[in-house]
Amino acid sequence: MNRWIWILAVVMALVPACRKPKKVLTETEKRQVKDNTLQDNAKVEGMVNVGALFEDKIELVGYTLNKRDVEPGDTTKLTLYWKSLAPVNSDFKIFVHVDSKSRKTFDHYAIGNLYPTENWKTGEIVKDELDIALDKGFPKGPARIWVGFFDAKAWRDNQENVRLKIRNPGTTRSDNGDRLLVTSLLVGTLPVKDIKVKKASEAITVDGTLKEALWKGAFATAGKFYTTDGKPVPHPEGAQVAMTWDDEKLYLAFDITDTDLSSPYDKRDSTLWSGGKNRASDEVEFFFDPDADGKDYLELQISPKNVVFDAKFDSYRKPRWQDAISFNMELEHEVTVKGTVNDTNPDEGYTVEVAIPWKELPGMDKAPTSEDIFKVNFFRLSNSGTWALAWAPVGGDFHDMALAGIVRFVP
Numbered sequence: 001m002n003r004w005i006w007i008l009a010v011v012m013a014l015v016p017a018c019r020k021p022k023k024v025l026t027e028t029e030k031r032q033v034k035d036n037t038l039q040d041n042a043k044v045e046g047m048v049n050v051g052a053l054f055e056d057k058i059e060l061v062g063y064t065l066n067k068r069d070v071e072p073g074d075t076t077k078l079t080l081y082w083k084s085l086a087p088v089n090s091d092f093k094i095f096v097h098v099d100s101k102s103r104k105t106f107d108h109y110a111i112g113n114l115y116p117t118e119n120w121k122t123g124e125i126v127k128d129e130l131d132i133a134l135d136k137g138f139p140k141g142p143a144r145i146w147v148g149f150f151d152a153k154a155w156r157d158n159q160e161n162v163r164l165k166i167r168n169p170g171t172t173r174s175d176n177g178d179r180l181l182v183t184s185l186l187v188g189t190l191p192v193k194d195i196k197v198k199k200a201s202e203a204i205t206v207d208g209t210l211k212e213a214l215w216k217g218a219f220a221t222a223g224k225f226y227t228t229d230g231k232p233v234p235h236p237e238g239a240q241v242a243m244t245w246d247d248e249k250l251y252l253a254f255d256i257t258d259t260d261l262s263s264p265y266d267k268r269d270s271t272l273w274s275g276g277k278n279r280a281s282d283e284v285e286f287f288f289d290p291d292a293d294g295k296d297y298l299e300l301q302i303s304p305k306n307v308v309f310d311a312k313f314d315s316y317r318k319p320r321w322q323d324a325i326s327f328n329m330e331l332e333h334e335v336t337v338k339g340t341v342n343d344t345n346p347d348e349g350y351t352v353e354v355a356i357p358w359k360e361l362p363g364m365d366k367a368p369t370s371e372d373i374f375k376v377n378f379f380r381l382s383n384s385g386t387w388a389l390a391w392a393p394v395g396g397d398f399h400d401m402a403l404a405g406i407v408r409f410v411p
Contacts, residue, residue, distance in 0.1 A: 025114060029114050032111060032112065032114060033111050033114050033115050036110075036111045036115075036126065036127040036128075036129075037111075037115075037121075037124045037125070037126055037127070038081075038124065038125040038126075038127055039124070039125070040083070040123055040125060042125060044062065044064070044081060046064050047061075047062040047063065047064050047081060048062050048063055048064065048065075048183070048293070048294075049061070049062045049170075049171060049293065050062050050063065050170045050171055050172055050180075050182070051168075051170030051171060052166065052168060052169050052170035052171075052172065052174075052180050053085075053166070053167040053168040053170070054148070054149055054164040054165070054166055054167070054180075055164050055165050055167055056085060056086050056167070057084075057085055057086050057087075057088050057164060058082055058083065058084060058085060058088070058117070058120075058149070058164065059082070059083040059085055060080060060081070060082060060083075060147070060170070060180065060182075061081040061082070061083050061125060062081050063078060063079060063080050063081065063182055063183065064078075064079045065077070065078055065079075065183055068183070068184070068185055068186060068192055068402075068403075069185075069186050069190075069191040069192060070134060070185055070186070070187055070188070071134075071187070071188045072134055072135065072136050072137060072138040072139075072187060072188050073134060073135065073136040073138075074133075074134055075131050075132060075133040075134070076131075076132050076185065077129060077130070077131055077132070078096070078129075078130050078132050078145065078182070078183075079127060079128065079129045079130070080094075080128040080130070080147065080182070081125055081126070081127060081128070082110065082120075082125065082126045082128060083123075083124070083125045083126075084120035084121060084122050084123065084124055084125075084126065085122065086122060087120075087122065088117040088118055088120060089118065090118070090151050090153065090154075091116065091117075091118060091151060091152045091153040092117045092118075092149040092150065092151055092152070092164060093107055093108070093109060093116075093117075093149065093150055093151075093152040094107070094108055094109065094110060094117075094128065094147065094148075094149060095107045095147065095148055095149070095150055095179075096108070096130060096132070096145065096146070096147050097145070097146040097147075097179065098132060098134070098143050098144070098145055098185070099143060099144050099145075099146060100138065100139045100141055100142070100143040100144075100187065101139040101141070102138070102139055104132075104134060104135065104138065106130055106132065107150075108130065110126045110128040111126065111127070111128060111129075112129075117149070132145070132185075134187065138187060138188075139187065140187050140188035140189055140230075141186075141187060141188075141189055141229045141230060141393075141395065142184055142185070142186060142187075142189075142229065142230075142393060142394055142395035142400070142403060143184065143185045143186075143187050144181055144183075144184045144185075144400075145181070145182045145183050145184065145185065146175070146179035146180060146181055146182065147179070147180050147182050148163055148164065148166070148177075148178050148179045148180055149163060149164040150162060150164075151163070163177070163178040164178065165178055166178050166179075166180055169181075169316075170315075171293065171294045171295050171315050171316070172294065172315075172316055173315075173316040173317070181316075183402045184394075184400055184402040184403045186230070186393070186403060189229070189230030189393060190226065190230045190393060192392065192403065192405065192406060193223065193391065193392050193405030194405065194406040194407075195221055195222060195223070195405065195406075195407055195408075196221075196407075196408050196409075196410045197218075197221070197243045197244060197245060197407055197408070197409050197410065198217075198218070198221070198244060198410060198411070199244065199245055199246060199409070199410070199411050200214060200244045200245060200246045200251065201214050202214055204244070204246075204251055204353075204355065206251075206332040206333070206334055206353045206354070206355045207334050207336075207353065208306075208334035208335045208336035208351055208352065208353045209336055209351070209353070210253050210255065210351050210353060214244060215242050215244075215253050218242035218243060218244050218253070219240045219241070219242045219253070219255065221242070222240070222241050222242050222243060222391070223391075225238070225239040225240070225241070225378075225380065225389040225390060225391055226389065226390060226391075226393050227386055227388075227389060227390070227393070228379075228388050228389070228390045228393055228394060228395055228396060229395060230393035233386070233389055234385065234386055236257060236259065237257060237258070237382070237385045237386055237389070238256070238257035238349075239254065239255070239256050239257070239284075239378075239380040239389045240254070240256075241253065241254050241255075241284075241378045241391055243376075243407070245367065245368075245409050246367070247366075247367045248357060248358065248367070249355045249356060249357050249358065250355070250356045250358060250361065251353070251354065251355050251356075252286060252352070252353070252354040252355075252356070253352065253353050253354075254284045254302075254351060254352040254378075254380070255349070255351050256282075256284065256349045256350050256351070256352070256380055257348070258282060258347060258348075258349045258350065258382055258384075259346050259347055259348070259349075259384070260346070260347060260383065260384045261282050261304045261337065261339055261340070261341045261342070261347045261349075261350065262275060262281060262282055262341065262342055262383040262384075263275075263281050263282050263283065263303040263304055263305050263307070263341055263342070264276075264281065264342070265281070265303060265305065265307050266305065266307060267307070268307065268308050268309070268328070269308075269309050269310070269311075269325040269328075270307060270309065271309075272301045272302075272303045272307060272309045273285075273301065273381050275383045279383050279387075280381040280382060280383055280387045280388065281303070281381065281383055282303060282304050282341075282350075282381065282382055282383055283301050283302060283303045283304070283309075283380075283381050284301065284302055284352055284378070284379065284380050284381075285299065285300065285301045285378065285380075285381070285398065286298075286299070286300040286301075286354075286376075286377075286378055287299055287300075287375075287376065287377040287378075287379075287398065287399070287401065287404060288300070288361060288362075288374065288375075288376055289374065289375035289376070289401050289404065290361055290362055290363045290364050290372075290374055291363060291372075291373075291374075292373050292374060292375040292401075292406070294315065294316065294375075294402070295314060296312065296313075296314060296362040296363050297312070297313055297362065297375070297401060298310070298311070298312055298313075298327075298329075298361060298362055299311045299312075299313065299321075299324075299399075300329075300331075300354075300356075302333055302335065302352050302354065303335075304335055304337050304341045304350045305335070305341055306333060306334060306335040308331075308333060309325065310325070310327060310328060310329050310331075311324035311325045311327055312324055312327035312362055313399070316399055316401075317399055329356060329360040329361075330357065330360055331354060331356045331357070331360060332354065332355040333352070333353070333354045333355075334352075334353050335350055335352050335353075336350060336351045337350045338350060338351075367409070368409045369409075370408055370409065370410045370411065372408065372409070373406060373407075373408060374406070374407045374408070374409075375401050375404040375405070375406065375407075376391075376392075376404055376405050376407045377390065377391055377392045377394065377401070377403075377404040377405060378390070378391035378392075379391070379398055391405060392404050392405040
């Protein structure tokens with residue numbers, strides 16, 4: 001045998017993606033399979049619902065993740081709940097890609113490689129636990145977990161990449177390679193923000209001056225901004241955000257440091273983030289997911305000229321923002337500029353104050369209780385310096401609500 005052919009054969013034999021599933025199971029392994037196949041009506045505590053469809057064969061019902069903040073070299077457990085909708089007559093294997101600046105791949109058959117898709121019974125839910133073990137050299141920053149199915153036999157025989165087509169991504173999203181985004185990790189950077197927002201201790205006048213004493217403490221509670229990949233904010237750039245509430249409204253405050261304020265827009269729902277010629281424009285952004293499920297979330301933007309962009313999305317970036325802006329809230333908003341917008345003189349920055357009636361927020365009709373959990377994120381865009389700062393770092397995808405901060409509103 002040619003030496004290089006022999007080496008290739010050895011390497012291919014060692015690649016997990018090419019291995020065939022185990023055909024004969026021990027009694028212990030049979031019990032393991034039985035214990036991890038659930039009835040359709042089974043309740044899973046803490047499961048995030050997804051509802052993604054792979055052709056007419058398989059549904060990803062949901063998932064759980066035991067920790068989102070990890071270090072290089074750490075392991076986190078991802079559990080996928082697959083529902084068998086119809087027989088799968090080919091040797092389709094599950095792939096899991098953890099994508100950052102590099103990719104870590106976990107190809108496997110369900111239930112510890114004991115239960116190939118060919119054996120799944122229509123109507124059952126397969127509990128598929130997987131340890132996501134990252135190398136010590138895995139890049140720091142946001143990382144996204146994608147899943148899907150590929151035909152292992154087609155790959156073994158012809159190196160042909162045949163995948164089950166994603167018919168509907170459910171509450172998440174897919175790419176053009178039939179990969180489904182399940183969730184995201186923060187690797188070796190900052191933990192997901194989890195804060196408690198106190199009820200207002202005094203009346204708030206929305207005038208953009210932030211003169212109420214409570215704002216100082218609220219800024220401290222919310223904490224710092226970072227670059228979108230979790231690095232410290234360069235001097236002299238800066239951003240602070242604060243939240244408070246009462247029985248009728250949610251209140252937001254921004255305090256932005258910026259030496260060159262620029263925004264060309266005067267009309268509501270303009271593209272406030274775009275300055276033209278591949279530059280950003282000055283503005284602040286607020287993302288709000290009332291029940292932390294990745295659906296029915298709000299995007300609000302306000303420029304230094306006090307122009308508003310507001311949009312409601314049913315799920316990740318759906319509908320298109322051009323259609324999502326048909327949602328217009330009734331809200332109070334004022335801006336105080338420390339300088340002058342759109343001239344060459346140096347500026348200091350601007351402050352923003354916003355009041356949003358609870359009934360204007362998606363899915364809400366009254367003030368929340370302390371038991372309610374919300375996903376929230378804030379951004380500052382600038383036409384100069386670091387183009388974007390984030391309250392909860394998400395990489396370049398502001399709509400990644402999996403990495404948004406967790407907020408509870410308390411008395």
